[in-house]
Every structure is written in C-alpha cells, then in structure tokens.
Amino acid sequence: MISKDKIDFLNSINSDYSRFILNVVKAFEKREDAIEKQIKDNIYNISTKKLNTKMINLDEIWADPYLYTVMRISLDRLIELLEKASIEEMKSDPNGFCKKIIYNNYKPISDFPDSMINIVDFIKDLDVNDNLYFYAKEINEESIFKADQITKALILKTISSKEKRYSKLYDYVYDYLKQDFIGNNYCDFIDDKCIAQRHIRMYPWHLKNGCCYREFSKCKHFNKEFCAANCMACRLFSCPYLSKMNVTYYGREFLLFEVFLNKYQIKHMVYDFYKTKNEVIKAILKEEK
Numbered sequence: 001m002i003s004k005d006k007i008d009f010l011n012s013i014n015s016d017y018s019r020f021i022l023n024v025v026k027a028f029e030k031r032e033d034a035i036e037k038q039i040k041d042n043i044y045n046i047s048t049k050k051l052n053t054k055m056i057n058l059d060e061i062w063a064d065p066y067l068y069t070v071m072r073i074s075l076d077r078l079i080e081l082l083e084k085a086s087i088e089e090m091k092s093d094p095n096g097f098c099k100k101i102i103y104n105n106y107k108p109i110s111d112f113p114d115s116m117i118n119i120v121d122f123i124k125d126l127d128v129n130d131n132l133y134f135y136a137k138e139i140n141e142e143s144i145f146k147a148d149q150i151t152k153a154l155i156l157k158t159i160s161s162k163e164k165r166y167s168k169l170y171d172y173v174y175d176y177l178k179q180d181f182i183g184n185n186y187c188d189f190i191d192d193k194c195i196a197q198r199h200i201r202m203y204p205w206h207l208k209n210g211c212c213y214r215e216f217s218k219c220k221h222f223n224k225e226f227c228a229a230n231c232m233a234c235r236l237f238s239c240p241y242l243s244k245m246n247v248t249y250y251g252r253e254f255l256l257f258e259v260f261l262n263k264y265q266i267k268h269m270v271y272d273f274y275k276t277k278n279e280v281i282k283a284i285l286k287e288e289k
C-alpha cells in the first residue's frame, strides 16, 4: 500500500509522469482488491486438501510467463520502488524521481522448472469430459489464475464449432485488454490529446483511448466515441511511447492464444489492424491446418 503522503505529493505534481504513476497505483490496488475478493469467494472451489486421485494439483502446473508478463513485472517494480522511496527523495527531484521509477527496465527471466508441468501442455492434454477439481497448498493469485485459465480453456474445448470457439476465445482476451488497457487509462487523454501526443510532435492522429492511427488510416470503424469493430490488433497495440513506460502486450503472453492458435493465426490477432472481429475470425479460420 502506498502511503497517503506520497499519493498526495504525486497529485500535487500533476504532471504526465506523476499521473501515469497514479494510474499504475490505481491499477495495482484494483488488482489487489479483485484478487482478495476472488480468494475470499474461491469461485473455482480450489481445495487446500487433496480429496481424491482425480484432483488437479495447481502447485505442479507452471504458468509464470502468462501471469508474470513483462508489463506486469515492470509495473509491479514501479510500485515496489515507490514504496521503498522516502518522501524526501521524491521531493528533492520530483520529475527525476518519477522518470527513474517509470523507466525501470526490470526484466527478470523465469525458467521452466523440470519438476512442473507447463500449463500449455497440461491444457492440450485435457479431455472435454474431464471434471475439474482443483487443489493447491494455498488459495492465492497464482492458483486462481491457473484455475481460471484451465476452466476457460475447457469451456473453449467443449465448443465444437470452430468459428464459435474462436469467437469466445477472442472475447475472453479482448475483454481482458479492454479492462486492463482502457480501464486503467494509461493513454491519459486530456482535451483530446493522449500522453504520447503531448510529448512527441509526430503523433498527431489519435483521438480517443486505444484508437491510434484513426486519422492516419481514416478508419471507418470509429463511431463517435469509440471503436465499433472490436479490433484485437488495435487493442493489443500500445505506441512506442507507452511501450517505453512498460505498458505493452505481447501475443505470446496470452495463454489461450498459445493453446488454441497456431503462429499464423496469432499473427492475425496481433497485426490485423482496422479489422472487425468477424473479419479476423474469418482470417483465422482460413489458417486452420
């Protein structure tokens, strides 16, 4: 938890950098609250005891690259640095301090431990008739994440129509991105100008959150306030300015993409800009082996 005097100080600076940090803090607290609620509700009925031999031991399943993404690790590092800093340090050079914790470039590598099962392989081996009973030593963010992804994957596996399956998969990922990227206001629009536009002159074509290049491409899907296409590539995209601040998504970090799509299909998700969901699904169906 970040102390009130630090939050108040960041609010008093009211610069693009301080607002970005405050947005990251809000996103972090929102996530912590959601996790706490999920642990309390235990919606996946994760047991802390093994009850019978059919149960799935979540502690044996490795899902690090999909939970601890580059963006997640870097923004958590920002929070850690903010927690550790003293208010005196912040006050002595506010702008320099904000930049130091935003551009922290912290990218540890997580190696796959031989003793565990990769979650992608685990899901691929799941049978549609399997009943899911989970257990773990602890009900925490990791066990909930694994249970959530395995449950979603099994739902997808039970959908026999490929078109409907891809459509549901698309919705799972798109809705997550909408909540994470747009919901956390990283683009920070003020008077119709995003954070990147305020800093880089060559970014004159953005209008609303998450709709880059609309003017540039004259995208026909822009509908008054927002995108009417639900375009995955546009939602996955973050500009170089935000990427440098560690707000960036990689197709390979989405577990459901890795499990259900081949590399050509993932390319459509990542690079088919200005396309509607239906157009992307059609392209993905054509790439079936």
Ligand code: SF4
Residues within 6 Å of the ligand: 186, 187, 188, 194, 195, 196, 197, 203, 206, 207, 208, 209, 210, 211, 212, 237, 238, 239, 240, 241, 242
């Ligand atoms: S992603 Fe697009 S809208 Fe958001 S800050 Fe970057 S250029 Fe602006």
Ligand code: SF4
Residues within 6 Å of the ligand: 210, 211, 212, 213, 214, 219, 220, 221, 222, 223, 226, 227, 228, 229, 230, 231, 234, 235, 273, 274, 275
């Ligand atoms: S498809 Fe992309 S560029 Fe077009 S309106 Fe949607 S988000 Fe904007």
